[in-house]
Amino acid sequence: MAVRDSINIQVIEGIRTAMLEEIQIHEDPELDLSQLQDADLSFLQLVEAARKSAAAKGKRFRLAAPASPHLVSLLERAGFLADGNAQARQFWLEGGVQ
Incomplete structure (x- = not known):
């Protein structure tokens, strides 16, 4: 799943839904943050919860x-x-598998 642009509390619900689907559909879900421009604390919390x-x-x-x-x-x-x-x-620092 690729995340683009800026992620903040105002758009986090859509990202949450997409992440939940990714986890349900794929055996080894992967998050691509290479196009992420900016994020706030809500995004970090969401990724930790998804992990x-x-x-x-x-x-x-x-x-x-x-x-x-x-x-x-x-x-x-x-x-x-x-x-x-x-x-x-x-x-976070090694792109490690969890």
Whole structure:
């Protein structure tokens, strides 16, 4: 699933619906953020929830590529990359499978 442009609280519901469908349809859902221009905290929360939801269903959720520098900055400010959260760091910084 490719995410483009800017994602914020005003458009998050449509992205949530698309992510849920992606998780239901695909065995190994992948999120492509290469065209993402900007995002807010609601997007990070949604991706984390989708990652956990996929794992609960025994599916591997992954990023097509590591997070961009802009997204990494947002992740750091929001505390998603705090010490001790190795799984989140692997997912976001290495495009890791979860």
